[in-house]
Amino acid sequence: MKLRAYLDFICAAKTLEELWLEHVRQMGDYKFDKLLYGYTRQKTKTSLGDPEDFVILSNHCSEYVEGFVNSGLYFDAPMLHWALENDGPGSWTLVQDQISNGGLSESAQKVLEFNAKHGVTAGYTVSFNSSSDRFKGAISLAACDGLNQDDVEDIWREHGRDITLMNNMAHLKRS
Template sequence: MKMREYLQFLSNTKSMEELWSAHTERMASYGFDRLLYGFTRYRTSTSLGDPEDFIILTNHKPEYTQTFIHEGLYFHAPMTRWALENEGAGSWRYVGEMFDGKVLTKEEQRVIEFNLGMQVTAGYTISFKSVSMRSKGAIALTAHPGMSQDEVDEIWAEHGRDIHLMNNIAHLKILTLPYSAPNRNLTKRQREALEWVGDGKTTQDIALLMGLTSATVEKHLRLAREALSVETTAQAVLKAAMHNQMFVLEA
């Protein structure tokens, strides 16, 4: 598939699964067989927010993501720090330079040792342009096991601009697609109730519109708050809207 055809395909994908399957295959054709994409809207000066609220897409093995993501190793990764401080594409040669210069913290050194054991040793990180102070997105492109950073840098010298463009388009498209973190899926009824709240309807109004009792509507809204891990219905509407889970066109 030619570049223009691929970008057109990306822009027309209807689901996260469709996009991610195509994108991992495309990046593998350049030598990057493992990808890790992350996006947060809840960044602060000391935190990237609750990992349960991240958009995480990856084709790494579960044993890698369990430690790197769910046990918080990502927060101390040198290229995570680089991505937070920069925008654009960065060679992982930066990590080697830090290691050679002995400026790694104990936590960062642990990340390096873990990655070495998982054959995550060469690649590039793309840090996407932020649209707000609290949002940040990046993708780590890991090269095939056995590839050196010199080989990866050669690939980037020849194809880097195309790879960067494709990832930028993929990132922008991801932000428009419905996404729900594991165990945070809304049912159709919960989503419908939130949509009516977003339209300014009262509980009594929603009960009439949905053909339910007010108590049942309140139950759907409570379960929606629990599913999204928020305290108020207003917060639930905001989070569902941010994750494109409201006013979704049925397939």
């Protein structure tokens, strides 16, 4: 689906399920086949609020969601911390830079080990601009198995603006 057709679809989507399924398909066309979207309206300086109040959408396997989300690994994820402080797209190269500089905590390293076990090793995170400091949303776009971060950077150079726009529009429709 071309960008304009996708945006028309987003505007006309009647259900969250319809929107999410098409969004997953669209991101898959760009070689991002493992998505994790999260949104809270209860963020404070020290908390994201009650996890029971989070909106979480994912097409990851249940074992991944159980470990990363339900068991709380997300709390130590480097790109989550990045997303809380930034808006827009963030390359996972940021994490590779932290590894090279020895700047990752032991708990963050455990998150990366868990991610690697599930093929979540290359990608981008899009952090959404919010109208309130209490609201925050982001989406993790993990690349297909077999792609590395250099491959992802090539995809992003060519299509990053469209991918960011598609994710922003899907987020706005959802929230």
